[in-house]
Amino acid sequence: MPGLEGLPVLVVGATRGIGLAVAQELVRRGARVGITGRDPQRVAQVAESLGAWGRALDVRNRAVIPEVISTFRHEVGLYGLVYNAGISPAFTRADKLDPEVWDQVLEVNLTGAFLTAQAFARELYGPGSLVLMGSVLSFKGGARLAAYTAAKAGLWGLVRALALDWAERGIRVNLVAPGWTETEMTQGLREHPTLKEAILREIPLGRMASPEEVAKMVAFLLEPGNGYLTGGIYAVDGGVSAK
Numbered sequence: 135m136p137g138l139e140g141l142p143v144l145v146v147g148a149t150r151g152i153g154l155a156v157a158q159e160l161v162r163r164g165a166r167v168g169i170t171g172r173d174p175q176r177v178a179q180v181a182e183s184l185g186a187w188g189r190a191l192d193v194r195n196r197a198v199i200p201e202v203i204s205t206f207r208h209e210v211g212l213y214g215l216v217y218n219a220g221i222s223p224a225f226t227r228a229d230k231l232d233p234e235v236w237d238q239v240l241e242v243n244l245t246g247a248f249l250t251a252q253a254f255a256r257e258l259y260g261p262g263s264l265v266l267m268g269s270v271l272s273f274k275g276g277a278r279l280a281a282y283t284a285a286k287a288g289l290w291g292l293v294r295a296l297a298l299d300w301a302e303r304g305i306r307v308n309l310v311a312p313g314w315t316e317t318e319m320t321q322g323l324r325e326h327p328t329l330k331e332a333i334l335r336e337i338p339l340g341r342m343a344s345p346e347e348v349a350k351m352v353a354f355l356l357e358p359g360n361g362y363l364t365g366g367i368y369a370v371d372g373g374v375s376a377k
């Protein structure tokens with residue numbers, strides 16, 4: 135079955151956590167990997183450690199997104215793209231949510247994904263595979279996470295629309311939906327004794343995912359050998375969505 139050997143894949147938001155694990159998994163599978171993140175020094179460091187291509191990109195700078203993807207195509211090529219950038223700055227009831235925080239979350243988690251997907255499709259000549267990073271909150275409600283939940287649910291709609299628009303071009307589009315995963319994003323919660331226990335009780339497998347477990351699903355969806363998969367959502371959540 136065709137794997138990722140030699141195929142160029144850009145991971146947007148790959149300096150740590152799930153994105154870094156995705157980049158590492160892709161390198162292991164022989165892909166020609168590119169990574170991005172906001173801090174140029176950190177990007178250069180991570181890219182060097184992986185033997186990958188790297189560029190600084192803050193996805194809030196809309197005009198820069200097509201430029202970075204175009205440069206990656208010219209310098210490396212283009213087959214796959216993973217949009218992993220995401221933030222979750224507020225854990226607060228919706229009636230107290232600052233509209234500016236709403237805008238920030240939607241900008242990075244949803245609008246950035248659309249603009250990146252659009253730039254990817256415009257740059258791509260042949261078939262390709264696009265994976266967006268959703269969440270179990272793409273299809274469940276998240277208490278005190280209104281903006282994050284709205285953005286991640288929006289990604290699930292976006293993935294289905296893009297899959298339909300681009301199927302005839304051979305571009306597959308899928309959404310990965312992790313549950314609780316051990317990264318910086320969840321560090322505060324994991325260090326909180328009572329909250330951590332409450333979260334673990336809600337997970338049928340009784341533990342959080344490792345970033346590597348999520349990365350394997352991303353790599354699987356990118357592989358050309360899995361060419362009949364498009365417009366889907368793939369939970370990596372220890373059974374949370376089975377409830």
Ligand SMILES: NC(=O)c1ccc[n+]([C@@H]2O[C@H](COP(=O)([O-])OP(=O)(O)OC[C@H]3O[C@@H](n4cnc5c(N)ncnc54)[C@H](OP(=O)(O)O)[C@@H]3O)[C@@H](O)[C@H]2O)c1
Pocket residue numbers: 146147148149150151152153154170171172173176191192193194218219220221242267268269270311312313314315316317318319320
């Ligand atoms: N951890 C979980 O439990 C969990 C569960 C479900 C879904 N997810 C999703 O999985 C993805 C990765 O999460 P994580 O837990 O690995 O988070 P993380 O450790 O906080 O990493 C987030 C990544 O996004 C990048 N990023 C953030 N803002 C950006 C911006 N404005 N422009 C460009 N890149 C930006 C960061 O890069 P820089 O900081 O270097 O710019 C970093 O590489 C997110 O989309 C998140 O919503 C996480």
